[in-house]
Every structure is written in C-alpha cells, then in structure tokens.
Amino acid sequence: MSVLSSAKAALLRNFSGVTEKGYTRLPQENLLLGIDLATVEDDLRGGDGDELRMKFCAVHSSCALAVNCFAPFKAKPGRLQLLGTQGATDVRFEKKLPIFAGRISPNLDVWIERGDGVVAVESKLLEYLSPKKPEFSPTYKALAPPKSDPCWWGVYEEAKKGTEGRLDRAQLIKHYFGLNEFRHRHRECPKLTLLYLFWEPLNWSELGECRKHREEVGAFAQAVADSPIEFRWMTYSDLWEEWSAVPDLAGHASHLKARYQVRL
Numbered sequence: 001m002s003v004l005s006s007a008k009a010a011l012l013r014n015f016s017g018v019t020e021k022g023y024t025r026l027p028q029e030n031l032l033l034g035i036d037l038a039t040v041e042d043d044l045r046g047g048d049g050d051e052l053r054m055k056f057c058a059v060h061s062s063c064a065l066a067v068n069c070f071a072p073f074k075a076k077p078g079r080l081q082l083l084g085t086q087g088a089t090d091v092r093f094e095k096k097l098p099i100f101a102g103r104i105s106p107n108l109d110v111w112i113e114r115g116d117g118v119v120a121v122e123s124k125l126l127e128y129l130s131p132k133k134p135e136f137s138p139t140y141k142a143l144a145p146p147k148s149d150p151c152w153w154g155v156y157e158e159a160k161k162g163t164e165g166r167l168d169r170a171q172l173i174k175h176y177f178g179l180n181e182f183r184h185r186h187r188e189c190p191k192l193t194l195l196y197l198f199w200e201p202l203n204w205s206e207l208g209e210c211r212k213h214r215e216e217v218g219a220f221a222q223a224v225a226d227s228p229i230e231f232r233w234m235t236y237s238d239l240w241e242e243w244s245a246v247p248d249l250a251g252h253a254s255h256l257k258a259r260y261q262v263r264l
Contacts, residue, residue: 003209003264004129007201010262011059022059030057030064032255035071043093065199065260066109066123067093069236072252081246082112082119082239083195083232089113095120097178100139106174117191118182122175124198127168128213134159134170143177151226152176158223166213167220172196172231179229196233202263237261 001009012022017029024030028037044056044063056064070091073080077088095111097120110121136156145153152173159169172194179192196217204210217233224231236256243253 002129003207004126006264007126007129007262008060010201010264011260014259014262015059018059023057024059025057027056030059030061031071032068032259035068039074040067040071040093046094046096060126062123062125062127062199063094063109065125065236066121066197068259069239069256070110070112070121077112079248080112081243081249083193083234085114087114089115097175097182099143099174099177099181103139106171106178108175108178117189117193119193119195120175120179121195121197122172124168124196126199128166128198129209131164131166132168132170133162133164134173135162136160136170140177143180148177148180149227149229151224152180152229155220155223165216166209167216169220172220176224176227176229176231183229191230192228193230193232196231197236197239198233199236199260202237202261207264
C-alpha cells in the first residue's frame with residue numbers, strides 16, 4: 001500500500017459515518033463538533049474551488065482541515081495564537097488574490113488580518129504525497145523584476161523547468177504574485193507573510209516522502225529568504241502543540257489532534 005493510501009486509511013479510522021472512499025454525506029458532517037458551517041459558508045462559496053461540493057466532504061480535504069483549525073477564531077479573532085503572536089482582527093477563508101485582470105485568481109485557504117499586517121495561509125493535508133509538476137501560463141512573463149522580487153523570480157524561473165517535486169512550487173509562487181499585487185495596491189499594509197501550513201503523520205521521519213517534502217520546503221524557504229513578503233512554514237502538529245500550551249486553546253487543540261493525528 002502506498003503512503004498516500006495508508007494515510008487516507010489512517011484518517012478514516014479516526015472518523016465514523018463516511019463512505020468507503022472517505023466522504024461524508026454533507027459538508028457539516030466533516031466539521032468538528034461545535035463548528036457551525038453557516039459561519040464559513042459565505043467564504044467557501046466565494047472561492048473558485050467549489051469547495052462545498054464533494055471536495056469539502058472528503059475526510060482528507062485540506063480545506064476542511066483549515067476550516068476545522070481556524071473557524072473558531074472567525075467570531076473571536078483576538079483568541080488566535082499564530083507564529084508566536086496572539087491576536088487578529090479578521091479571519092477569512094478562500095481569499096481571492098487577483099494577479100491578471102479577467103483571469104481566475106489564486107485562492108488562499110486562510111486570510112488572517114492583524115494590526116501589523118496579514119498572514120496568508122496555504123493549507124496542505126495529503127496533496128504533497130503525490131508529486132507535482134510546476135506549470136505556468138506565458139502570461140507570468142510580464143511579472144519579471146522590477147514588478148516582482150528577484151528571489152521569487154528566481155524560483156519561478158527554476159520551477160518553469162518543470163521538474164516534479166513533493167512541494168507544489170507553482171502554487172506558492174502564484175500566491176506570491178497575488179500577494180505582491182496586493183502589496184502594490186495596499187501600501188498601507190506594513191507586513192505580508194505567506195505561511196505554508198501542512199499536515200504530517202506522527203511518524204513522518206520514517207517516511208521518505210515526508211522527509212523529501214521537508215527538504216524541498218526548506219530549500220524553497222532559503223531561496224526566498226530575502227523577500228519583503230516573508231515566507232514561513234510549519235506543521236499542523238507544531239501549531240497544535242503551541243495551542244496546547246494556551247489554556248484557552250488547549251481543548252480545541254485536543255479535538256484537532258484526536259481527529260487528525262495518526263501514525264502510518
């Protein structure tokens with residue numbers, strides 16, 4: 001059995017009432033107890049991924065993972081603790097960031113506004129267990145420096161070679177271009193951070209796919225380290241450990257661990 005199949009099977013063991021392929025009947029059934037779909041429904045319907053149809057009903061949905069993780073902070077953003085800082089002013093899902101007029105915009109899984117800027121979250125669950133080949137339309141050639149930062153243009157040029165990898169570099173680069181356009185339109189926004197937040201099984205260090213993914217993430221982060229749009233990465237397990245140390249968030253972290261932490 002592949003690591004991908006093993007991971008799907010392990011997640012299914014933590015959940016009941018799903019089909020053999022791992023789908024709930026309704027989107028609400030894929031949410032943790034206490035999370036009301038109505039609080040996030042408008043956000044999800046506003047995205048381009050049609051998330052509220054079958055994709056969101058998958059137990060292995062990275063969008064559902066992000067919603068389960070961050071939805072409680074939508075009504076009370078000040079409770080959020082992230083990247084060592086507490087507090088936020090707004091939490092949204094499926095945020096569109098236009099790059100080219102008249103074209104489909106990249107959608108970020110979570111958009112977190114804070115007094116000192118924005119944290120834009122790209123969420124991953126099992127996607128990186130299948131290799132990705134970067135692809136770009138010719139339109140992106142128009143974004144060469146000085147319209148973009150040289151370090152990001154460098155990773156774009158490298159990704160255009162089309163080498164497969166565990167990390168979806170094309171998606172992250174497109175998110176950067178979207179954030180860069182946002183930066184130019186909202187110069188009052190003091191800080192922009194692109195956070196790559198991903199799931200791993202508890203025994204990730206025993207799995208070559210997970211180790212390779214981490215290697216690629218680390219190399220990518222180093223390549224764009226000089227960017228004014230900061231690139232950060234962390235695992236969901238690390239985030240939940242951080243929350244476990246906060247009395248107000250420990251219960252939420254415990255529910256997330258019970259649902260998503262597995263060993264393959």
